[in-house]
Amino acid sequence: SQQGEEDPQALSIQEGENATMNCSYKTSINNLQWYRQNSGRGLVHLILIRSNEREKHSGRLRVTLDTSKKSSSLLITASRAADTASYFCATRRSNQAGTALIFGKGTTLSVSS
């Protein structure tokens, strides 16, 4: 089962523009994470926002979290061609068996120069 769903599925912008992608999830969370994946590679962690935080910044990244709407957004400012990648949100699922991250289907970002 996939906890998070990203929107849009694909996004094409020009260099210098901002890119915004959204994530919706279904159940209550402790935190939400964003990852990036370059084509044919593994994922890389970008940023984590906890359930008691509303906004977090890291360089050109800005993440917001609205727990009442069960949604998060990732904003990349002043996009560069090197930002071209797929971006995934992930939430933690914990049960008696242990803890695992559940990922959404991702947003594919294309930044053209």
Place this chain on the structure above:
Amino acid sequence: DGGITQSPKYLFRKEGQNVTLSCEQNLNHDAMYWYRQDPGQGLRLIYYSQIVNDFQKGDIAEGYSVSREKKESFPLTVTSAQKNPTAFYLCATRDRGGEKLFFGSGTQLSVL
């Protein structure tokens, strides 16, 4: 990708054959995970292990098996029971008490 080695990078499976994907880590992380990624799709959890000699099924465990005999290693076997194995397989680790996952560079499995 540093610290997590997945091999081989490309693997081909014949009908009825079992194949094993390797995942080795030198990060001294306790938890290890296997995910499957189909084209244009997100990651789906196959198996995970919190400690040595223990592992749990994820959402799509049927047709797969794992072992965790050493902390550093978490091999995934794709059995002949998995009828649609073509996918990109990703191994990940997590440190005890940590939240984020560290990923290997993946193995692309295709059926001949």
